[in-house]
Amino acid sequence: MGEQPSDTAGRAHHVAIIMDGNGRWAKKRGLPRSVGHQRGVEAVRKLVRSLNGSGLECLTLYAFSSENWKRSEDEVDDLMNLMRKFIKSDLPEFIANNVKLKIIGDWQSLAPDIVEMLEDALAKTREGTHTVAVALNYGSQQEIVRAARKAANEGEITVEALQKHLDTADLPPLDLLIRTSGEIRLSNFLLWQSAYAEMLFVDTLWPDFTPAMLQQALDDFARRERRFGGR
Numbered sequence: 308m309g310e311q312p313s314d315t316a317g318r319a320h321h322v323a324i325i326m327d328g329n330g331r332w333a334k335k336r337g338l339p340r341s342v343g344h345q346r347g348v349e350a351v352r353k354l355v356r357s358l359n360g361s362g363l364e365c366l367t368l369y370a371f372s373s374e375n376w377k378r379s380e381d382e383v384d385d386l387m388n389l390m391r392k393f394i395k396s397d398l399p400e401f402i403a404n405n406v407k408l409k410i411i412g413d414w415q416s417l418a419p420d421i422v423e424m425l426e427d428a429l430a431k432t433r434e435g436t437h438t439v440a441v442a443l444n445y446g447s448q449q450e451i452v453r454a455a456r457k458a459a460n461e462g463e464i465t466v467e468a469l470q471k472h473l474d475t476a477d478l479p480p481l482d483l484l485i486r487t488s489g490e491i492r493l494s495n496f497l498l499w500q501s502a503y504a505e506m507l508f509v510d511t512l513w514p515d516f517t518p519a520m521l522q523q524a525l526d527d528f529a530r531r532e533r534r535f536g537g538r
């Protein structure tokens with residue numbers, strides 16, 4: 308094949324965010340970590356509201372990792388209770404705003420009442436036009452192992468066969484991965500899917516992240532040049 312024309316990336320279809328910095332946001336203000344998480348949920352809510360009509364097809368959010376169980380029991384309880392509250396309070400708005408909910412990770416092993424709420428929310432948002440994928444009890448290495456096992460059971464492990472069994476198989480390819488709070492690492496999030504994703508690390512702590520900042524990231528992405536290994 309001849310030389311590929313260099314081009315700018317154009318519109319992003321799928322953005323994922325590692326929402327980091329709730330604890331530091333609270334600490335800076337002398338508040339308990341739980342308040343940081345509450346404000347983190349507020350930031351999620353505003354972002355999800357801003358999606359309708361934005362042209363973005365999918366936003367994937369890292370809400371609870373398989374490693375987050377190592378946090379104190381109180382903090383894990385806080386996060387689970389926030390999840391319960393969030394689904395209950397925001398499901399009608401999700402439906403009204405054409406959000407299609409998707410959950411990735413080992414979410415079926417969460418508390419039975421949460422699993423039930425999520426199943427109900429998935430069913431009620433099935434017709435949505437843009438996806439909000441929430442990573443719950445998610446670890447990318449575990450996801451890849453699960454997918455590899457399924458591919459092996461079917462006979463052959465190839466890139467395509469494995470990809471087909473990832474939790475994200477029905478989502479558009481990941482275009483842009485954002486991490487807030489100044490940390491520069493992936494923390495077991497979408498490792499496979501990030502193979503050709505653009506990366507953006509911002510210093511903003513998650514509760515301070517706004518829809519305007521996402522828009523800025525989308526505008527910057529549109530101007531980037533992507534080669535996918537070509538020239």
Ligand code: FPP
Pocket residue numbers: 326327328329330331332344347348351368369370371375389390393441488513
């Ligand atoms: C990182 O902040 C954030 C998390 C571990 C959880 C992210 C969760 C939310 C934003 C709220 C729940 C989401 C939904 C969708 C209901 P951190 O606690 O690691 O912050 P730190 O590194 O400053 O301590």
